[in-house]
Amino acid sequence: MLQNNSTLRSKIDQLWNKFWSGGISNPLTAIEQITYLLFMKRLDDLDLKRKADAEFTGEPYVSKFEGRWLPPGIPDKKDNYIEKELLRWSHFRHFSAEERLTHIQLKVFPFLKTLNGEESPFTHHMKNAVFIIPKPALLVEAMSTIEEIFDEIEKDANQGGQAFQDIQGDVYEMLLSEIASSGKNGQFRTPRHIIKLIAELVGPQLGNRVADPACGTGGFLLGAYQYMVTQLVKDPKGLKLDEDGFIRSSVSSQLTREVNDILNDSLYGYDIDVTMVRLGLMNLMMHGVETPHIDYKDTLSKGFPEKNSYQIIMANPPFTGSIDKGDINESLHLATTKTELLFVENIYNLLKTGGTAGVVVPQGVLFGSGRAFVNARKILVEQCELKAVITMPSGVFKPYAGVSTAILIFTKGGETENVWFYDMKSDGYTLDDKRSKLEGYGDLQDIVKQYKKRDQLKESDRKKKWFFVPKNEIVEEKYDLSMSKYKEDVFEEVVYEKPNVILAKLKDMENEINRELTELEGMLE
CATH class of the missing domain: 3.40.50.150 (Vaccinia Virus protein VP39)
Incomplete structure (x- = not known):
């Protein structure tokens, strides 16, 4: 369980506190917004890895950031198309705070919502999703902490000899453990080892x-x-x-x-x-x-x-x-x-x-x-x-x-x-x-x-x-x-001391108590 990593837990606490102080106090809303950022970061990392793997193995791979994209509601004109490469986390992380927030709100998040095509379950259920991080400073701080979380999880995974595991579930579990409503309506996660x-x-x-x-x-x-x-x-x-x-x-x-x-x-x-x-x-x-x-x-x-x-x-x-x-x-x-x-x-x-x-x-x-x-x-x-x-x-x-x-x-x-x-x-x-x-x-x-x-x-x-x-x-x-x-119970034979031995011990205990009481009385005179 990654929650036993004290450094990671500290980073999760920092992330949660930033959202709380930044005005997003509803636990599930905070978790959802954090997940969107985790998703942007992980999608970029995974795509870059798969591109590198494909080049090494010769297997065909089409990057999700290959080609151009037209934001919804924008006139279909050549100049309105966006290079998908500009929608990567590794690209917009270098923007200023205000530019970063506007870029994600108007371009990156709408792109993610349609990632798997119009007919996919992902697009269908993301239709009404909203990116509501309100402040540029909160976004910058959250992105910085998420990068630190990814670095720590990568370190934890490499030391354990395992591939990148359930970051979403681990972060979700840690966030739930911080709030009073954890487990409400059965919304708690089965431990990964189970x-x-x-x-x-x-x-x-x-x-x-x-x-x-x-x-x-x-x-x-x-x-x-x-x-x-x-x-x-x-x-x-x-x-x-x-x-x-x-x-x-x-x-x-x-x-x-x-x-x-x-x-x-x-x-x-x-x-x-x-x-x-x-x-x-x-x-x-x-x-x-x-x-x-x-x-x-x-x-x-x-x-x-x-x-x-x-x-x-x-x-x-x-x-x-x-x-x-x-x-x-x-x-x-x-x-x-x-x-x-x-x-x-x-x-x-x-x-x-x-x-x-x-x-x-x-x-x-x-x-x-x-x-x-x-x-x-x-x-x-x-x-x-x-x-x-x-x-x-x-x-x-x-x-x-x-x-x-x-x-x-x-x-x-x-x-x-x-x-x-x-x-x-x-x-x-x-x-x-x-x-x-x-x-x-x-x-x-x-x-x-x-x-x-x-x-x-x-x-x-x-x-x-x-x-x-x-x-x-x-x-x-x-x-x-x-x-x-x-199941058959296992009974262990218990050997008790003989009654006269037990009585002798009780007398010794009583004598010791009487002696200490006499000492206390002497102190009060």
Whole structure:
């Protein structure tokens, strides 16, 4: 987690304070405006890198800043066209403060809004976006701090042997941690190491359609993309383990145009907050996904008809709310308005037969006794191959929420024979609000190791942190999936001292107390 980088956190604090003192006090507005600047900077850096890579490999690449552009609403005359090269961050960063603000407002930002063509999801959702940084001085200070943030993240990435990772998500998470409304309406980010863990367990492959029906800033989609790109790296030995024990690459010059096209058409996300949609689109584009498919849709509502569409779903859907009963999609048959249960059924519906999901749920889903809870678990056990239930400690989502959660891994249409349970005790970070990095990886890498070899051994000791439970036993327990239902407690024999020894010690303690009381009385005379 980059929030454990004290220098980076200090820079984020500086950026946040500048926006606050500059008159932009609404947290999500500030985050959105900061994201626009991050996007401008990253787009320029990424484009220059890809141009250099293309020259080195001979692969064709058309720069997003190649050619000329006509601003919207301007007469179509030759003199009104702008050289796109003038819209790069590396160009306008040298302007004076007033020129810089005017240039971004009238030229750069309108250009970015139409970046992927008139028909793209990005252009559609950026249509009403507004660049509202009001003061030239604030813009200059913000740009300077953002350049320092990029330098620090590049330094952090190089020291860790990893490619540029989720800057948008990290900055977003750090900003949220600074405001009282963090976590409001479920708008908090899944920790990157949990995303990497789930990607490792579900294993998305090139050509798979991957979805997140409640994608937020797009962290799971980015995690799937980075996992797939890493599998395509020709020399993975050149990559080092990151701070969580995973190997990941974000952008590789070894990818052909054909492979890039497949990856660009692989990732699909949906969210009911238009700000999250914009942030998610920019997040993926900042990491090399040229045309991400993220849309403003409520995937639980009647207006979302998709079914049987995806090979992989990775998600941490909101689990604190409910939906209007009259707006629930007709394909959802659980008699409930609880979103955590409806999303389980919805993810099942969205998967193609043979498709696999990795989903974070509150642990209440595992053992709730209501009919809807039981029926949701019945879908997982009877209509899927429920591969794994991984319980996580309650501090994983701090400081946003303290609820205990679990990861469910299941494949639609398979047959459940034995369910693999794992009791995660540590995710490699402290479980308090600070979430500081601990030495080692916690249980993360052991989970991956044991999960991938679980088929080699179906019997296990239920006194340990992982074990199997046969389907028939789960059915008998009304599909209860709680770890405590099946785990055997380990009792350690405690040897107590003999009563006469204990009494003797008590007498000694009483004598000592009386002696000290006598001394105190003497001091008062």
